[in-house]
Amino acid sequence: MADTYDEEDVVLETQELSDDDDEDFDYGMVGEEEEEDISDDDEDLNKALASIKKEKVEKVAPVPRAVTQVRPSVVDDFIRNFLIKIGMSRTLDAFNSEWYELQSKGKLSEEDVGVVPDIYLRNQALDEQVKALRMQLKKMEEITAKAQGTWDTFRKERDFHRMHHKRVVQEKKKLIVDIKRLKTHYAGYEPTLNELRGKYEAAMKEKMLMRLERDRMSSRVQALEEQIKSMEGSSQKTQEVQKPRRKKKGGDSTIPPDQTENPFTDVNFEVPLVDRYQLSKTFRGHLNAISAVAFHPKKPILATVSDDETWKLWSVPTGDLIMSGEGHKSWLSGVDFHPKGSHLATSAGDNTVKLWDFMSASCAHTFADHTQAVWGVAFHHTGDFLVSCSMDHTARMWDVNSQRCRQTFRGHVDSVNSICFQPFTNNICTGSGDKTVSLWDIRSGLCIQTFYGHMNACNHVTFNKTGDTIASCDADGIVKLWDVRMVQEVGTMQSGQHPLNKCAYDRSGSILSASSDDGTVKMFDTKTMTSVAELRGHEDAVQAVMFDPEGKFLVSSGSDSTFRLWNA
Secondary structure, eight states: HHHHSSOOOOOOOOOOOHHHHHHHHHOOOHHHHHHHHHHHHHHHHHHHHHHHHHHHHHHHOOOOOOOOOOOOBHHHHHHHHHHHTTTTTHHHHHHHHHHHHHHTTOOOOTTTTBBHHHHHHHHHHHHHHHHHHHHHHHHHHHHHHHEEEEEHHHHHHHHHHHHHHHHHHHHHHHHHHHHHHHHHHHTTHHHHHHHOOOOOOHHHHHHHHHHHHHHHHHHHHHHHHHHHHHHHHSOOOOOOOOOOOOOOOOBBBOOOOOOOOTTTTTTTOOOOOGOOOEEEEOOOOOOOOEEEEOOSSSSEEEEEEETTSSEEEEETTEEEEEEEEEOOOSSSEEEHHHESSEEEEEETSSSEEEEETTTTTTTEEEOOSSSSOEEEEEEEETSSSSEEEEEEEEEEEEETTEEEEEEEEEEESSEEEEEEOOSSSSSSEEETSSSSEEEEEETTEEEEEEEEEOOEEEEEEETTTSEEEEEEEEETTTEEEEEEETTTTEEEEEEESSSSSEEEEOTEEEEEEEEEOOOOOOOOEEETTTEEEEEESSSSSSSEEOTTTSSSSSEEEESSSSEEEEEO
C-alpha cells in the first residue's frame, strides 16, 4: 500500500506564473550562509511532505472496486433501438439523416435530446415481460389443450369399458340363469335316459343271444345238409375232382389263392412327358371341395366325390355329366370303381361305406360298422371284396356278395388315412396318422410288415402296377418309396413345407405325381428321385391326383371345387 501511495502526486498549492511577473521580480545575491539555510529548509520541507503523506495514508480509506453502471439512454439512441428492434430500417435511415441535419444546424435543444425518462424504460421492460408472459401463456394453452384432449380420450375409454363391463355382467347373469334352467330341464330327462339306456342294453343282449342262437342253428343245419349229401353221395360215387366255386349271391365269397399272376409284370409302358404337361381343361361341377377321383376300368369315365355330400360321373376329356348320386349325410372322402365297372364304392364322414349299383341306379348296400369317419375305399381285383379305412384306428374288409364285414384289421394307434390293395394279391397296405405304413394279409387279418420312417402323419399310400413298390406321402411334404420284396426304404423326395394329400403312379411306374396344399401338383422321377415338373393352376389346395389308365392325361381335383385335366 505504501508503494501505491508514494507514486501519487499530492498538491499543496497551486501557483500560476507568467512572463510579466519576471519583469517585476527583484533578483538579489544570495550568500553562502543563505544557501545552507535553503538546504535546511528543503530538509524541513521533505520531512513535512513525508509527515503529510503519512497522515493522508492513515486518513484515506481503501479504494473500492470499479462498478459498471448502465448509462441512461438518450432520446435518439432510444428511438434507434426501438426502430432496430421492430425492423423498420427505412424509417431508421430517414430518422438518422434528419436528426443529424437538425443537430448540425443547432436546432435541437438540450431538453429535446436529453435522457429518456425512467418511466419509458420501465414501460419498455414491462412490455417485453408482457410479451414473454404471453408467449408462455400461449404455450401453456397448447399444452392444456393437448391435456384436455387426452383427458377426453381417457374419459371416453373409461365410459366405453364401463359400459362393456356392465354388458358383460348382464350377459353373465343371463347365462347363469339359462344354465340353471337347462340343468333343471335336463334333470327331468335323466330318468327317461336311464330307462332308455337300460332298454338298449337289454335289446343288445337279446340281439347277441339271437345271433348266437342263429349261428348255432345254422351250424346244425349245415351239419344236417352235409350228412344228407354224404348219404346221397354214398350211392353215387364219382371220381371227378370238383373245382372250388364261389357261393351264390348271398353267401360269403371265397378268397382266391395268393398265386394270382400279375399281367403287368413283363409289360413296359411309355414314360409320359410330364415336363411338357399343361392345363388343358377346367371343370367346376361341385359346390365344395373335391376330395377324391377315380377312373372307370374300361370306359373314359371319371368319378368325383365332394364335400357337398354328392358323387358324380363325368365323361373325359369332354367333361359331360353322366350321373350323380346323393345319400351320404356328410362329406365324401373316397371313391373306387368295381373292377368290372358295374358298381361304385364311396366313403364319407357319416361313418359309412356305400355301394352303388349302376344297373338299378341306386344304393345297393350301406356298410355302417365303422364308429368314426371313413377316409378311403378300395376294391379287390376280383371285385368280391371291398376294404375301407377309418378314423376309428381300424381298417375293415367287406364281402360284396354277403354284404357283411369279413375282417377287421387292428394295430394302428391313430387314424388310418389311406388304404389300397397290392395288385393281384391278398395283401392290403395302409397309411396312418401314427407315421407308419403297414402291410396286412386279408385271410388272417394280421400285419405282415410295418415300415417306419415318416416323421409326421402319413396321408396316402399307393402301389405301382407291378406291385413291388409302395409310395407314401405325409404332412411334412415328403414322399417315400418302399421296396416290398426287400422290406426297406428305397428313397425319399422332398416337395416343400406344405403337406401332400395324395400321390399316384403313372402306368410305367417311372413318374409319381403328388397333390400339395400349396395349390400345385408335384412330379417326381422315381428312378433319379428328383422333381421333374410342377403343375400350377388350382386356386386352392390340391386334394387328389390320378393318371388315366391309357396314360394320355392327368386329372387333379382341389378345394377350389374344380377338377382339371393336364396333358402334353
